[in-house]
Amino acid sequence: MTATAVPTTTAGSRTEKNPGPVGAVSVISTGTVQIHPQQRNGTRLPLFVWLMGSRSWTPPLSINVYVIEHASGLVLFDTGQDRASVTDPDYFPGGFAGLLYGRLARFQIGPQDSLTAKLASAGYTASDVRLAILSHLHQDHIGGVPYLSKTEFIVADAEWQDMEKARPELRGLLRRHIDLPGVRYRQIKFASTDDPALAPFLAAYDVMGDGSLVLLPTPGHTPGSMSLLVRRPDRAPLLLVGDLTYESGLLEAGRIPGVGDKAELHRASAMVRQLEERNPGLVILPAHDPGAAERLRSANA
Ligand SMILES: [Zn+2]
Structure with missing residues (x-):
């Protein structure tokens, strides 16, 4: 095949354009989580005020794990919440940090909701997973780490460095469930890019080199x-955004969640909206957006 040839594959009697290295993309959820509306929708109140005072909870939200079939192997984006967090009384730290975890989120995770069980129901096994990209290191994204023994994990170096600072548990980072013996982490740095399709982003990391x-x-x-852009020649591009927003509609409306660095959240959200303008049809898929699974199905249709 020459460099300029358009490769083709044969499906049944039809000859189709090569769909590229990305095959099926699907989503599974490791149980559900409830958070305070102030966290999901944003608030002017200081974090400590609503965290300790709020009596309202959102409806149960999904804890999404995106499953991407790539020609080089199976890739996960996030790994969900560990069921041990609802069965093991020692999963969370005690004291003040433990109190904060109890105030931040309530989880419902049945035996059928474990990552292993959910992968199985989607037709995969844990040992199929070659790579798992962690959008960040909060508990509801790292829950699968102990169960993916054949997997290399990708994390931003800035996230790892934050975990190495004092008292990471007060910033939502449970190091003893993340930095496990034998688990392989690839701490990545973003490289500058001039790919016009990625503008306004000027730094990126090409996971598979393709x-x-x-x-x-x-x-x-x-x-x-970090967020993952999934580019497929014959389908809509996808942007898996982790917890940058809890609902794509909130991001579109310029609203940011009630936790995190507000200036950074506004800046990153604005960049995503600009990326959307350059990539018409871009499908934004947050980790806890109740509409994400349906939007992904439509994007795959
Ligand atoms: Zn989350």
Whole structure:
């Protein structure tokens, strides 16, 4: 095949354009989480005031794990919440930090909701997973780490460095569930890019070296939070944004969540909206957006 040839594949009697290295993209959810509306929708109140005072909770929200079939192997974006967090009384730290965790979120995770069980129901096994990209290191994104023994994990170096600072548990980082013996982490740095399709982002990390899975820095929720752009020649591009927003409609409306660095969240959200303008049809898929699964199905149709 010459460099300019358009490769083709044969499906049944039809000859189709090569769909590129990305195959099926799907989403599973490791149970549900309830947070305070102030966290989801944003608030002018100081964090400590609503965290300790709020009596209202959102409806149960999904804890999404995106499953991407790539020609080089199976890739996850985030790994969900560990069921051990609702069965093991020692999962969370005690004392003040433990109190904060109890105030931040309530989880419902049945035996059928574990990452392993959800992967199985989607037709995969944990040992199929070659790579798992962690949008950030909060508990509801790192829950699968102990169960993916064949997997290399990708994390932003800024996120890892934040975990190495004093008292990470007070910033939502449970190091003893993340930095486990034998687990392989690739701490990535973003490289400058002049790809016009990525503008206004000027830094990116090409996960597979083929341009199909591109990580973009979207800090704010945490210092090393990142989003994954999934590019497929024959389908709408996807942007998996982790917890940059809890609902794509809120991001579109210029609203930011109630936790994180507000200036950074505004900046990263504005960049995502500009990216959307350059990539018409871009599908924004947050980790806890109740509409994400349906939007992904439509994007795949
Ligand atoms: Zn989350």
